[in-house]
Amino acid sequence: MWFECIAFVCIGYIIYHVIHLYFNQHKLIFYPTHNGEDFPTLDYIKEHSHLPFDLKEVKITTDDNNTVYLYACLQQNPEIHTTILLFQSNAGSVLDRLRLAANYYKLCDVNFCIAVYRGFDKATGIPTEQYMTQDCERYFDALQSLNIDMNKVVVLGRSIGVSMALKLFNKRKCYGLIIENGFTSLYGMAIKFFPFLKSLSFVVKDKWDNLEEIQRVNAGSKILMFSSGSDEMVSPEMMGQLYLKAKENGRLVRFESFSEGNHMNLPEYPRYFVIVTKYLEDLEKSDECFDCGTFENCLNE
Structure with missing residues (x-):
């Protein structure tokens, strides 16, 4: 009798936590440092960040009537420059990306735009794969308001x-x-x-299956991959698997490995922006001129 009661309670406890995990998965994945009320105004950010560009904020209404944001760092004549659209990692704030934006702006001579996810900074809503998949196109559409060349948008994804x-x-x-x-x-x-x-496995509601997604990339696409050999979050073997899958079906892939790199510090390497600049130049060249393969980079190069 007592054993059955204890077993019943234990099973109920497990079921409760499995259900809780299923519906609150986003809380284990995303860690915004700001939400709504405590996020500074655009004027405050401009005044205190000492940026080399005039930061612009674009408000985006999602398909389910939530609000997300795009922050744009534009060159003087944005229409003649390539635009980088950043999809950030799972934590922090757009404020943490402004240094990266400034470096891309200065060292690669590009426009740099930052997508702010649901639940981050002033954005509303819950960051789930279903809704964020819809949102990615809204960020792209929002670029049209910035007087940029929509045919020269390069997508940059870091971590998630x-x-x-x-x-x-x-x-x-x-x-x-x-x-x-x-x-x-x-x-x-x-x-x-x-x-x-x-x-x-059924508990993991949001799949974020990059192996499946990368198989859908069109043949002939030119892809630049960065991998940190000392990544403390994502196993470098995972990037290796993505690379092997990306090479299939005629995709052109350049894989840059930094053996001492950590999960988020690759832009601190001098070679990082040199590699990005060359990739952007190679996008305009014929397929035969695109450098494919794997390349190793040292700390001080």
Whole structure:
């Protein structure tokens, strides 16, 4: 009798937490440092950030009537420059990306735009794969208001942003694709940190399956991949798997490995922006001139 009661309570406890995990998965994935009320105004950001560009804020209404944002760092004549659209990692704020934006702006001579996800900074809504997949096209559409060349938009995905970048690249005509330290799938990441989920795959509601998504990239697409050999979050083997899959069916892929690099510090390497600049130049060249293959980079190069 007592044993049956205890077993019943334990089963109920497990079921409760499995259901809770299923419906609150986003809380384990996304970690915004600001939400709504405590986020500074655009004027405050401009005044205190000492940026080399006039930061613009674009408000976007989503398909389900939530609000997300795009922050634009534009060159003086934006229409003659390539535009980078950044899909960020799973944590922090747009404020954390302004240094990266400034470096891209100065060192690569590009417009740089930052997508702000649901639940981050002033954006409303809950960041789930279903809705964020719809949002990626809204960010792209919002670029049209910025007087840029829509035929020269390069999508940059970092960490979980790789998933968003791939989804957009497969939905719209984009000029190029840069992938930095992405995982193969969220399930693969989940069992790395929570091994017990291996037998509970159904609990991982949002799949973020980059291996499947990268197979849908058109043949002939030119892709630049960055991988950190000392990545503390995403196993470098996952980037290796994405590279092998990307090479199939005639895609042109350049894989740049930084053996000492960590998950988010590759832009601190002097070679990083040199590689990006060359990739942007190579996008205008014939396929035969595009440097494919794997390349190793050292800390001080």
